[in-house]
Amino acid sequence: MRPRLRPDPFYLGLLLGLLLCHRVGASIHEYYNGAFIPRSNSFFFHGGSEGLYASAEVNITAPASDGNSFIQFESVTFRRTKESTSMHSDMQQKTGLVEAIVVEIQDRDKIGGRYLNTDAICCTRELHDRNLCKVGEVIIRPSQDNSDWPKRIQTFFDGSSEETTMVTQAIPIRKTGMYYLYFMFCDPQLKGTIIKGRTVWRNPHGYLPGKMAPLMTFYGFMSLAYLLLGLCWFLQFVRYWKHTLQLHYHITAVIALGMCEMAFWYFEYGNFNSTGSRPMGITIWAVTFTAVKKTVSRLLLLVVSMGYGVVRPTLGGITSRVAFLGLVYFIASEALELVEHLGNINDFSGKARLFLVLPVALLDATFIVWIFSSLSKTLEKLQIRKSTAKLELYRKFTNSLAVSVLLSVAWIGYELYFNATDPLSELWQRSWIVSAFWNVLSYVLLGIICILWAPSHNPTRYAYSEDTNDDFDDEGIPLTGSGVRGIGDNLSKLDRKERKNMDHVNAVLYSLSTHCGAYTL
DSSP: OOOOOOOOHHHHHHHTTOTTSOEEOSSEEEEEEEEOEEETTEEEEEEEEEEEOOOSOSOTTSOGGGOOOEEEEEEEEEEOOHHHHTTSOTTOSOOEEEEEEEEEGGGGGGBSSGGGTOOOSBOOHHHHHTTSSOTTSBOBOOOSSOTTOSEEEEEEEOTTOSEEEOOOEEEEOOSOEEEEEEEEEOOGGGTTOEEEEEEEEEBTTBSSOTTTHHHHHHHHHHHHHHHHHHHHHHHHHHHTGGGOOHHHHHHHHHHHHHHHHHHHHHHHHHHHHHHSSEEHHHHHHHHHHHHHHHHHHHHHHHHHHTTBTTTBSSOGGGHHHHHHHHHHHHHHHHHHHHHHHHSOSSOOOHHHHHHHHHHHHHHHHHHHHHHHHHHHHHHHHHHHHTOHHHHHHHHHHHHHHHHHHHHHHHHHHHHHHHHHHOTTOTTGGGTHHHHHHHHHHHHHHHHHHHHHTOOOSOGGGTSOOSOHHHHHHHTTOOOSHHHHHHHHHHHHHHHHHHHHHHHHHHHHHHHHHHHHHHHHO
16 A cells, blocks of 8 residues: 655755645555465455445446445556566466455355355365366355345456556445455465556545545534634623633634634545545645644633633743643644554554554543642632632533543543444545534534623623632621631642642653653754
């Protein structure tokens, strides 16, 4: 298969401006000197796997909108070694066989000799003598519903030629399912054979893989949802623009990023669906907006939890730590998204994914711990100051955040169960829901923040006040000497507790910077 793209960080900045200069292989699977892997008594090369919907029409020359679904072989060439060709003369015919096997995942047991109580994949002399198969061919048990499936396409080498090319042809898909393509040969003399060329996979309504097709519609709806949220927020913002807080500008930025992110993904998927390939520039823009939006959203939750604009006017000395955590998260998230979306359409290896997912998961855990630690301190401060209105605001925010965390944990459990029970993507038609959930949850949380911190004619009710005595007067706190001393003692204890908690956070951040430093640079 086409090797995965590993863009150099220096060139990523340049690529952001080159929207249409390079394309990444997608539903058009391209093969560049792919090697065959030995398995049992056969050699195979995985040509691709995608979810395909059944064709509405059989005519493959019609445009995608006419409802055709197929797998087409284009310029697929096999080259064997010189040692292999030296064993044959020019006068010989059919001196080597390579087979293209297309199988729907539910028919996977029909490939190989399992039904014949043998582990062999290729037909042996013993099985041939029993008239069960032909020597040199892959063992295939035809389906009872359709004798042509699993599909077998044979390509032969002639004489001492080093190359042979498959006939350009297309296999119409008449049944919805997850389809796998394998190129296989049984002759040990063909060891070292390589493959070049490409296959085109198309669904009835375009080139977008079946797993991803529902996401295009989803991103379209989410773009409209962000547009509606942005419109409501903008009207409220303009109405009370004289009373806006610094926090309101941060919320506006997150809404704008979310709107751009969803729009970019919608247009990226739309282009993918119409052309069969993904322009690297558009994909990088979409990936970058996703990483920036994730980072800014988490930073917004963190600074809100710290009481920014409500309990404290600035973040003070912890600004650099917050910025460092955000920078590390952006780099880790960007790397993961780039590999996932700029790689081959087939899933990349589990080890590679684990290597990139773990830093993001650890950083997410750090955000969660720091957010709830900050919320606890903010609530305690508000209780000591008897700021009823602000306390009620943060209680609502805390409850919403706690519910979202519980939902996230439950969904992660479901995601692990889903992946563990569906290793072959048999449930591919539902897999889009897994990624869509996180976008919906993020949108709901942002909507809650917009409601709780909406601009109003009386922003000072929630805004930070330098004159803390006003808060106490409004709430009826006695300002006698003993009352002030009691409040001062409580605040001193709280400050000591806050410094102690910050030491723990600093330790976590220092550990992350030590262990992930090489990864982030």
